[in-house]
Amino acid sequence: MAEDAKLVAQQVLEAQPFSRLLGTRLTRWDAEGITLELDVRADLLQQHGFVHGGVLCYLADNAVTFAAGQVLGTGVLTASVNLHYLRPAKGDLVIARAATQANTSGRAVATVEIYAATGGEEYLCAAGSGTVSAIRAAGAPRG
Amino acid sequence: MAEDAKLVAQQVLEAQPFSRLLGTRLTRWDAEGITLELDVRADLLQQHGFVHGGVLCYLADNAVTFAAGQVLGTGVLTASVNLHYLRPAKGDLVIARAATQANTSGRAVATVEIYAATGGEEYLCAAGSGTVSAIRAAGAPRG
Amino acid sequence: MAEDAKLVAQQVLEAQPFSRLLGTRLTRWDAEGITLELDVRADLLQQHGFVHGGVLCYLADNAVTFAAGQVLGTGVLTASVNLHYLRPAKGDLVIARAATQANTSGRAVATVEIYAATGGEEYLCAAGSGTVSAIRAAGAPRG
Amino acid sequence: MAEDAKLVAQQVLEAQPFSRLLGTRLTRWDAEGITLELDVRADLLQQHGFVHGGVLCYLADNAVTFAAGQVLGTGVLTASVNLHYLRPAKGDLVIARAATQANTSGRAVATVEIYAATGGEEYLCAAGSGTVSAIRAAGAPRG
Numbered sequence: 350m351a352e353d354a355k356l357v358a359q360q361v362l363e364a365q366p367f368s369r370l371l372g373t374r375l376t377r378w379d380a381e382g383i384t385l386e387l388d389v390r391a392d393l394l395q396q397h398g399f400v401h402g403g404v405l406c407y408l409a410d411n412a413v414t415f416a417a418g419q420v421l422g423t424g425v426l427t428a429s430v431n432l433h434y435l436r437p438a439k440g441d442l443v444i445a446r447a448a449t450q451a452n453t454s455g456r457a458v459a460t461v462e463i464y465a466a467t468g469g470e471e472y473l474c475a476a477g478s479g480t481v482s483a484i485r486a487a488g489a490p491r492g
Numbered sequence: 493m494a495e496d497a498k499l500v501a502q503q504v505l506e507a508q509p510f511s512r513l514l515g516t517r518l519t520r521w522d523a524e525g526i527t528l529e530l531d532v533r534a535d536l537l538q539q540h541g542f543v544h545g546g547v548l549c550y551l552a553d554n555a556v557t558f559a560a561g562q563v564l565g566t567g568v569l570t571a572s573v574n575l576h577y578l579r580p581a582k583g584d585l586v587i588a589r590a591a592t593q594a595n596t597s598g599r600a601v602a603t604v605e606i607y608a609a610t611g612g613e614e615y616l617c618a619a620g621s622g623t624v625s626a627i628r629a630a631g632a633p634r635g
Numbered sequence: 636m637a638e639d640a641k642l643v644a645q646q647v648l649e650a651q652p653f654s655r656l657l658g659t660r661l662t663r664w665d666a667e668g669i670t671l672e673l674d675v676r677a678d679l680l681q682q683h684g685f686v687h688g689g690v691l692c693y694l695a696d697n698a699v700t701f702a703a704g705q706v707l708g709t710g711v712l713t714a715s716v717n718l719h720y721l722r723p724a725k726g727d728l729v730i731a732r733a734a735t736q737a738n739t740s741g742r743a744v745a746t747v748e749i750y751a752a753t754g755g756e757e758y759l760c761a762a763g764s765g766t767v768s769a770i771r772a773a774g775a776p777r778g
Numbered sequence: 779m780a781e782d783a784k785l786v787a788q789q790v791l792e793a794q795p796f797s798r799l800l801g802t803r804l805t806r807w808d809a810e811g812i813t814l815e816l817d818v819r820a821d822l823l824q825q826h827g828f829v830h831g832g833v834l835c836y837l838a839d840n841a842v843t844f845a846a847g848q849v850l851g852t853g854v855l856t857a858s859v860n861l862h863y864l865r866p867a868k869g870d871l872v873i874a875r876a877a878t879q880a881n882t883s884g885r886a887v888a889t890v891e892i893y894a895a896t897g898g899e900e901y902l903c904a905a906g907s908g909t910v911s912a913i914r915a916a917g918a919p920r921g
Binding site: 361364365366367368369370391392393394395396401402403404406407408409410411414426427428429430431432433434477 | 504507509511512513535537545546547549550554569571572575577620
């Protein structure tokens, strides 16, 4: 069941041209939350050689949406995202871990932490959260 | 003077590999704030054909940083960004307009609105803000 | 008309027991936005003698809601608020100025700046924003 | 040790006149985070009989600050708070549970969930987060 849901999530990610452009992978989907990963490439950097904040922000947006999808299903709309940058991101890999913080009547709040890693050694770069709403089918009751 | 500052800002943007990958342009820099623009391309979309929220989030991050740079100078560090998605973004062009909302002792809050446009017709897609800190040179007084 | 809307807003504020406890006044309601004011009292402070951040946060919450009410009407629900504390608040008076930043199909984003004043001399203490939704009457069309 | 830190935290809370006005209690301080509680009173409500959003926002602000204090110590400055209102708060008691989400070099991000309870039955009302910085003593190294 969780395996099926993970496969669906991977297909959704694969169906996002922007996520393919950046090379995002969904590497975890379980009761603890979800993980997205991205290999750091030269064209994802900013002017000082760190991963561009916009890449982290994209990861945060996508990670909170997938995490919320664990409780809301695939028909969701991201309503907001916020991210606090704690340290510049440098390394081979950027990792975003997200999980649902709160969930009520078709709306979820998910938190996300972003790490940079070099050779398996990780450090925290950013933390934030997002709000996600379930889309109701036409005719379905609204909460 | 403002022309010089705009040129410096354009050079900073040009020095960001990720901004070149996405094709971001700085099209306005004046007393009212700054504008970033991006041509919509197939590889910037999500699975339903709208511009990926992560692209808007990247634009918000970059736009608030440049807007804050108008009052803080070029040596800045973005501390946080938040974005509220109001409508899916579809069109030829995405436009982010940002301006400083508040500014005190080396820290600024800037707001940003993001529009999608088709043939010059614009509509609002997202609104948010960010906080940016000035980096002090070693030995310089801290506010 | 604006005078009528201002009176309604003042009645709403007066109907909030918590706003009466704190002594909040609506002092401006016009095309530029709205202003809430609060006299600083000993029981509104924190442990270092500054106005408690929670008082500023309350003001931000209420100010963005009233500002959004200018475009959405009186039947609104505040969905979120965020506030960045820039300087400790000290003085005779705390002033929150809010205005709509963005507005679309029953949802508005409003920004707020909070100032502390002593003898008419103001300084900026905090800046933030909030999102507010219109409540639709049963049977009314949804945007 | 944790007992000592809890006592210090309770003294800080007791030293906040605004927290005494509202009647806030620190009821938990352990490895899982902290809890603040507030008895609902008539003068804490808004115009529809629910607990005023500003009360929840105050609780969020205070709860994230205390939670961050668990990792940063007592000399802290709250930099920002955000709160998503999920359901109106009605009941005898309002409960804010907060914990550190991320922590790095003198800066912490803490999350907070707010519940309303009647006779021991709780439901989730709001969720958010905040950023908190450690204040360094004069002459102390800055991270």
